[in-house]
Amino acid sequence: MSHEMIALMMFAGMVFLMLTGQRVFAMIGAVAAASALSLYGNASAELPFNAAFKLFSWHALLTLPLFVYMGHMMSKSGIAEELYQMMHVWFGKLSGGLALGTIFLMVIISAINGLSVAGLAIGSAIALPEMLRRGYDKVLITGVVQGGSTLGILLPPSVVMVLFAVIARQPVSDLWLAGVFPGLLMAVIFAIYVYVRVKLNPSLAPKLSEEELAMPLSEKLKLLRAGIIPVLIFVLMIGLFVTGNTSLLESAAVGATSATLAAAWKGRLSWSLINETARETMSISALFMWVILGALAFSSVFDGIGAVRAIENVFIHNWELSPWMVIVLMQLSFIVMGMFLDDTAMLVIVAPLYIPLVAALDLGIENQMIWFGILYTMTCQIAYISPPFGYNLFLMRGLAPKEITLVDIYKSIWPFVLMIMFTIALIMMFPQIATWLPSYVRG
Template identity: 70%
Template sequence: MSYEAIALLMFASMVLLLVSGQRVFAAIGFVAAGAALLLYGQGAIELPFNQVFKLFNWYAMLTLPMFIYMGYILSESGIAEDLYKMLHVWFGRLPGGLAVGTILLMVIISAMNGLSVAGMAIGATIALPEMLRRGYDKVLISGVVQGGSSLGILIPPSVVMVLYGMIARQPVSKLWFAGLVPGLLMATMFVVYILIRAKLNPKLAPTVDEAELNMPMSEKLALARAGIIPFLIFFTMTGLFVMGYTSLVESSAVGATAATLAALVKGRVTWALIKSTSIKTLSVSCMFLWLILAALAFGAVFDGLGAVRAIENLFLNTWDLGPWQIIIMMQLSFILMGIFLDDTAMLVIVAPLYVPLVGSLDLGIDNQLIWFGVLYTITCQIAYITPPFGYNLFLMRSLAPKEITLVDIYRSIWPFALMMMLTIILVMIWPGIALWLPEQMNVRG
């Protein structure tokens, strides 16, 4: 059997296991280990051990548990709920103001957590019932919560970008800064869309009752003090990082410590809170470690077979595609895979094939792999909310009130998915949208 046929068989086996519902890391690791043993014999037993040492020598991995812990403790201690109450008072008089405030809440939660799960949980359990109670259209606000929560994997600190940086061997700090402007651009699109819809049809998003917003000044100040804590944590953490006083890992430790102190000052730290937060942090962190380990092992075997060179020869020589045609084909394949697979599965499948090829293309773009990482991450956002298997769709259904059906959820996501696709097109046409900020920053880590 030729090496090309073996690579194709590995790829097909992995996709089959993933589609059958197996755990992502188990399916990928099983195919990698089985292929290595069949190809290289007993010597392949050392393969996973080598990947483990490679993984644990990567200093930036220490940021994962720190940022995950920070997001969970802010959520579990109720600090994020205080923030939403503040946004509710500030934006309640604006047409569609609560939906706009929800988008801003999601941006802030994204900047403190790096995962879409925390934003989705907060939006579905806090913001969604409040907007429903005030007569907001359930389809509109379902899309708002899903679209807003997906920003967690683009706005720094993004855990998905940490995974991409590990596999693509790119600095996480540059990836984070590259994702910031596109993430804020996308959030702005969401806000403009909400304002236009609310202006054209006020029944979709009625303003909050004036009597509810007319609270004493002392209460407003107390609410502002409570809601400003997440801002202080985020700006302290990122400010020290941007100014060069702390490295990437040190900044993550600053954020985790500040979040814990904030919860302690507010009197919300209990043994049950620490236990719950620690278990969730450990669970998510271990899941990502297993995923990266499986991806490294699979990539080592796949690359050893010459699969990357075979794909490069197919695109450039056999099909005679130009560099931009290859990039467009890759994006289309991402969107297609995103309908059926989650972001981590997509990353493990395509990174060993696409990343080396992108690095070799003559696109006339500096830092092509950083730019490509932003394109991939935005596509992951689309994957999260695209039927039939988008992860956020089913998470939303499990968290949302019973009056919001799965059909409502499916109907709600299309405007936001289209705005995400528009962002991809803009970043492809003007790469500077993603690359300008990291070029201006001189940071450690």
């Protein structure tokens, strides 16, 4: 049997098993184990052990539970809720001010969390009821919360980027730096969209009441203090790392410790809060570890049969595709997969094939693999919110007030999917948007 046929069977088997709805890591591991046994016999029993030891040697993974812990501690201690109250008052005078404030709230939450789920939960529980109560259009604000929540995987400290960096063997810090400008650019594009829509149709976002607009400046300044703690934690954590005073792991520890101290300073730290946060952290971290372990075992078999080189020859030599055409096809395949799979499943499926192939392409782009990591991460944003199976859609249905139906959720998301795709096109045309900052910081 040819290498191409073996590779095709491995991919087909993995996708088929994933359609059963079982755990992603179990399906990946099952295909890796079956392929290894059929190709190499009993000697392949050492494959998962070698993958496990390789996993344990990657110190970047130690940051994962610390960042997850920090995000959950900030969310569950109510600090994010205070942020919304601040945004509500300071952005209230603008057209669509609460919606604009919610977008920038999501930027701040992203900068202290690294996950889209936390931003979605906070936005659904706090922002949606407030805006509905003030007469905002439910389709508009549902899209704002869902679109804004996706920024959590693009801005540092993105947990998805940690996963990509480990599998692609790239510096996490470079990926984080590369995600800053694309993330801020996307937030600005979202804000322009909301502002223009409300200007054209003011009924979508009524203005604040006279009582709210007349709040004294002293009261507004008191609310402004709510944003100080998250910003200080982010600046302290990222600043110490970028200036070289701490390692990545030490910066993650600084962030987790600072979040705990902030909750204590607010008088909200309790054993129940610590227990709930620790359980969430262990659950998410263990899931990521198992997924990476399965991906490593799968990649070992895939690389061992020479399938990557064979598929590279098909794309470049047999089909005579240009490097940019290959990248465009990759992005299209990401978007299609994003309609049915989550980010970890997408990465595991494409990593053995796409990552070595991108490394072999001559695109003339500095930090080419870092740039591709940003493209992948941005496509993951589409995976979170694209019908039919984007799981943020179903999370939103479970978390949103009863006035918002599943039809409203599906109608709300298409403008934001198109805006993300537009931003991806900009990053492909102007790679410097992503690559300039890491190059500048590295000198």
